[in-house]
Amino acid sequence: MNRSRQYVPLIRMTDVGLYCEAGGFFIDPHRGSVNQAVITHAHSDHARNVANTFHATTSSAPILYKRLGGNIDLCGYDYGETFILGDTRVSLHPAGHVLGSAQVRIEHEGEVWVVTGDFKRDDDPSCVPFEVVACDTLISEATFALPIYRWAPAAEIAKDILNWWETNIFYQQTSVLFCYALGKAQRVLAELYKITNRTVLLHGAVSPLVEIYRDAGIKMLATENLDLKIKRDYSGELVIAPPGAAGSAWMRRFKGAQTGFCSGWMRVRGNRRRRGYDRGFVLSDHADWPSLLQTISECGAKNVLLHHGFSDILVRYLNEQGINAESLIST
Ligand SMILES: [Zn+2]
Ligand SMILES: [Zn+2]
Structure with a gap:
């Protein structure tokens, strides 16, 4: 039988958190008990002690040990360093949110996805600045995705x-x-x-x-x-x-x-x-409305998936601009 293969998104939202089946890992899982977790940063809504093995930046390691306990199994990576999880190549890139915060880049069969985690574009002398990472699909937070949110320096x-x-x-x-x-x-x-x-x-x-x-x-x-x-x-x-x-x-x-x-x-x-x-x-560690639009444009993504905050408003705005965007819902 010649049946075309059903499209499986590389990353999907589950009730435990973002899941990459090809890589066999979750990103920022918030409950249950999972095997492999990639952690974007150490805020408590992203870093929970629910994984056997954690993958995160070396610079966030001291905070993760402090918050999750010194006996967690944690693999630390430099920004930009590639590591293999399952069938995927993964690397962590500066998100400009807090010390050690990272976007996750996942490559699988020539397709590149980036998960921003929490991020901002504004100046912050306390962490490494956000880096634009080119991708096919961008999963972004939309915490402050309303045009009224524009941060002063x-x-x-x-x-x-x-x-x-x-x-x-x-x-x-x-x-x-x-x-x-x-x-x-x-x-x-x-x-x-x-x-x-x-x-x-x-x-x-x-x-x-x-x-x-x-x-x-x-x-x-x-x-x-x-x-x-x-x-x-x-x-x-x-x-x-x-x-x-x-x-x-x-x-x-x-x-x-x-x-x-x-x-x-x-x-x-x-x-x-x-x-x-x-x-x-008014001081935020999240992207404001102009930074969200700038990031979506600069990363060159063909598809944008949004979660948190005002994702529906941003989806509508992007669709009106002819950009393929959707709110990320659990499947
Ligand atoms: Zn955060
Ligand atoms: Zn958050």
């Missing part, structure tokens, strides 16, 4: 943060700045390093990750770990803490503090008010 946001801090010093208030513990906190410290030489106090969830970045050679402002056993006056200090510490008992020691939150979500004013922060600083 981080250097400008850092100036705003410094002005806010200095104003609070004038009024003898403490500045508590909430940032994601991995990536955002270090990016802010690296940007501030260029414009001030003050010292920043760190919440206990942030300091070990700052140490890992320092060990990787990232230049950041001097920091001090908060010692909660010591009773002291924090007026005029800048404290960096994870968002989870907002509104907790931990905050009580900073009476009358001004609070700020660094996130792309601060682009929408209501978010700041709803979450009860005094200031919102």
